Amino acid sequence: MKRFNTSNKLPLKFYQRNVHKVAKELLGKIFVRKFNCEYLSGRIVEIEAYDGKIDMAAHSYNGKTKRNEVMFKGGGTLYVYFTYGMYFCANVVTGYPEDGCAILIRGIEPIAGIESMSKARFNKLELSDSEQKKLTNGPGKICQAFYIDKSDNGTSLLSDTIFILDSKNYDKNEIMTSRRIGIKKSVDLPWRYFLKNNQYVSNLKLPNKK
């Protein structure tokens, strides 16, 4: 089993900052999930920022509800929601409780626990090339691969079950931005950030204006 230096865990202060600043620095960091005594991990390669009060596409835009209350728990919390009747999506909460800001994790390049992820996604251990590409290149796929569901909603990212390890920051010219995917409000805001030329980015083609 791969071992981790958990002293390298990102501290609370990392998360208690502006959502866009955290989003860009989250690229390249290592997402870790402990499941059945095994560490599943991967490099974050794509995310989208949802900026609370000023962002009509944010779940928190109209204030606190049962569904989005974790977005108001302050930086360093995992927000998991259920969507389209079938899928879960995981977010990193940032800033302070009143901000209601979060970052959707959209793309991860797998590092450890790939067989367990393959089992979760395709119910087998050996994957074809096309299956490997589709292992964790999307927010719903990531939750399926990392065994994340509603029971993980509200987990502290300073816990020992789900956390993020520090790693190098990427240079500006390696970070691409675009409109966010799959939303109908605030469609023009360029708040999707992803690593250039990484095959685990969910949509290599940029979303068109509708």
Place this chain on the structure above:
DNA sequence: CCACGGATTGGCT
């Protein structure tokens, strides 16, 4: 490769 439509259910109007 790309576009399109169906699946499926909890939350909110």
Place this chain on the structure above:
DNA sequence: GCCAATCCGTGGA
């Protein structure tokens, strides 16, 4: 009722 921060299979170029 309506709709959603998605995914997958299908059919065509």
